Amino acid sequence: MSPQNDVPVAPRRAAKHRSGRRSTGRRTQLIGITAALAAAAGTTAVGLSSSATGSSTASPGLSPSQADALTAARVERRDLASRDAGRIDLSLEATRKAQAEKAAQARAARLAANATLTQRRALALAAAKAAAAKKAAAQARALAAAKAAAIAKAKAAAVAEAEERARAPKVVLPTTGYRLTAHFGEGGSRWARNHTGLDFAAPLGTSIRSVLAGEVIQASYAGAYGRQVKVRHADGTVTSYSHMSEFAVSVGDTVAAGDKVGAIGVTGNTTGPHLHFEVLLGGDNQVNPEPWLRDRGVNP
Numbered sequence: 001m002s003p004q005n006d007v008p009v010a011p012r013r014a015a016k017h018r019s020g021r022r023s024t025g026r027r028t029q030l031i032g033i034t035a036a037l038a039a040a041a042g043t044t045a046v047g048l049s050s051s052a053t054g055s056s057t058a059s060p061g062l063s064p065s066q067a068d069a070l071t072a073a074r075v076e077r078r079d080l081a082s083r084d085a086g087r088i089d090l091s092l093e094a095t096r097k098a099q100a101e102k103a104a105q106a107r108a109a110r111l112a113a114n115a116t117l118t119q120r121r122a123l124a125l126a127a128a129k130a131a132a133a134k135k136a137a138a139q140a141r142a143l144a145a146a147k148a149a150a151i152a153k154a155k156a157a158a159v160a161e162a163e164e165r166a167r168a169p170k171v172v173l174p175t176t177g178y179r180l181t182a183h184f185g186e187g188g189s190r191w192a193r194n195h196t197g198l199d200f201a202a203p204l205g206t207s208i209r210s211v212l213a214g215e216v217i218q219a220s221y222a223g224a225y226g227r228q229v230k231v232r233h234a235d236g237t238v239t240s241y242s243h244m245s246e247f248a249v250s251v252g253d254t255v256a257a258g259d260k261v262g263a264i265g266v267t268g269n270t271t272g273p274h275l276h277f278e279v280l281l282g283g284d285n286q287v288n289p290e291p292w293l294r295d296r297g298v299n300p
């Protein structure tokens with residue numbers, strides 16, 4: 001719209017306002033008169049009221065053509081205003097829509113970002129959990145392996161010990177309640193040569209036992225040795241028991257360590273009741289019985 005066209009609009013608008021106010025004042029006046037007439041004449045106000053309404057549409061003091069022009073101008077202004085308002089509304093609505101869309105997009109982006117973050121956190125958490133579980137499993141496996149190894153080692157040690165015990169000959173002392181009266185290798189007037197055994201002095205009749213398992217290879221009187229028993233053991237070593245008062249075994253008997261072979265006596269060349277005990281490696285090599293016994297776990 002050009003400025004030239006704008007100029008006449010203002011007076012017309014002012015005229016409308018003036019005529020509007022005048023019309024309203026006149027209408028009030030008419031209604032007042034109508035009410036008075038109605039009260040005086042006792043007629044209804046309906047018909048008069050309609051005449052008052054009719055007169056309000058036409059502006060007073062204007063020719064019909066002027067009134068028509070004014071009405072047309074009013075209609076045009078109303079349409080223009082309505083169209084402008086519509087345009088403003090449309091524009092506002094578009095802006096609101098755009099803003100809403102933007103906000104929605106921003107919300108969606110935030111949600112997506114949050115979701116991604118949440119997902120990343122969840123993944124990281126899951127990865128950490130998996131790593132921890134893997135580590136725990138590895139530790140458990142290592143522990144189990146160590147335990148199994150320890151158990152296997154203990155078992156192997158126990159087996160080895162049992163085998164060692166089984167291999168080791170069971171040795172016992174040849175008698176009880178004794179005191180040693182002569183040791184291996186001692187010289188003196190009592191023997192033709194140095195002493196060939198170990199003497200256990202004990203009361204007459206005290207049991208004499210085989211120190212190791214073996215086979216009885218002699219049970220007879222043997223000169224200066226008196227009553228003598230000889231037992232041959234698994235490795236060929238022979239132990240002999242002399243000066244005994246009696247025999248408890250016969251040649252060919254199998255004895256266990258600790259089995260009675262006879263009793264303390266005074267037979268043969270002896271000055272008192274005692275056991276003359278000898279160890280003969282290979283059956284004829286006399287060795288000191290004390291370290292031999294000690295090496296096998298007993299201390300005479």
Ligand SMILES: [Zn+2]
Nearest residue numbers: 197198199276
């Ligand atoms: Zn002796």
